[in-house]
Amino acid sequence: MSSAAAQDAAAWTAAEGFFREERLARLGVAHGVTTRALGNMKDAKLRAAAMEKAGLGGRPLFVPHQVHGTRVEPIESAALGEAPKADGWIFRRKDVAAAVYAADCLPIFIWERSGAALGVFHSGWRGTAAGMPETAAAAFRKHYGLGADRLCAAVGPHIGPCCYKVGADVAGRFAAASVSRRSGGLYLDLGAEAKTRLVRAGLAPEAVSVCESCTCCESATFYSFRRQKEDCRMMAFCAYGHGS
Ligand SMILES: [Zn+2]
Structure with missing residues (x-):
């Protein structure tokens, strides 16, 4: 294992039904990617229970209407419950929580290294091919004036290259280095x-x-759209912790 890969492996840990990233935890950011143990996050009751367990009970939760696109919405300009057609949030508000759904797709967290702004994004093959990772990073500069050199990112559990068989039409939209035969x-x-x-x-x-x-x-740990073909979703969420 390369040192970069070793660092990646060490960065994520599972506990109490959540996957969490070490650097975000150290910053005091309440965050996680839910697992099967917490149930289908499309279910409002289970979602509320997971937020409670994460210490975010009662915190307004912003979830977009995901369209496999590249639109990123600043929460400061969104209204709770409106669910704009977008695949990610950025925010600096301390009194909210932001989330996206995923099952196989990438949940991506991006944040300013000292915690000046947070973001969470959904990026499947369509969104990734269309540039969601770059668009997400650029949104921090566009809305908050934060350059990419100040940003950190964490890509959560997703369908790996062990399982993600694609057709030539999909493969052709990605860098050769990201595709194996x-x-x-x-x-x-x-x-x-x-x-x-x-x-x-x-x-x-x-x-x-x-x-x-x-x-x-x-x-046994995750919902997988590809494996189960069931309409169950995990959720990636983040919020400023009570002390931050
Ligand atoms: Zn796999």
């Missing part, structure tokens, strides 16, 4: 592609962690 099939490494794009957008390579857990292989 074996037994006549093409396999996409969406996490590697996202990292490449974030670095191209100006983030330092060492500022980007990629979780190595595969949502499709690890079916």
Whole structure:
């Protein structure tokens, strides 16, 4: 394992039904990617229970109407319950929580390294090919004047290159380095592609962690759209902690 890969592996830990990233935890950011243990996050009751467990009970939760696009919405200009057609949030408000749904797609957290702004994004193959990672990074400059050199990113559990078989039409939309061929099939490494794009957008390579857990292989832990074909979703969320 390369030292970068070792660092990635160490960056994410699972506890109490959540996957969490070490640097975000150290910053005091309440965050996580939910797992099967917490149930289907499309269910409002289970979602509220998960937020309660994360210490965010009662906090207004902003969830967009995801369209596999690249639109990023600043929460400061959104109204609670409106669910704009977008695939990510950025915010500086201390009194809200932001979330996106995912099952196989990439949940991506991006934040200013000292916590001056936070963001959470959903990026499947369509969004990633259309530039969601770069658009997400650029939104921090556009809305808050924060350059990419000040940003950190963490890509959460997603379908890995072990399982993500794609057709030539999909594979052709990605960097050759993100696609591998074996037994006549093409396999996409969406996490590697996202990292490449974030670095191209100006983030330092060492500022980007990629979780190595595969949502499709690890079916006891995660919902996988590809494996189960069921309409269950996990949720990636973040919020300023009570002390931050
Ligand atoms: Zn896998």
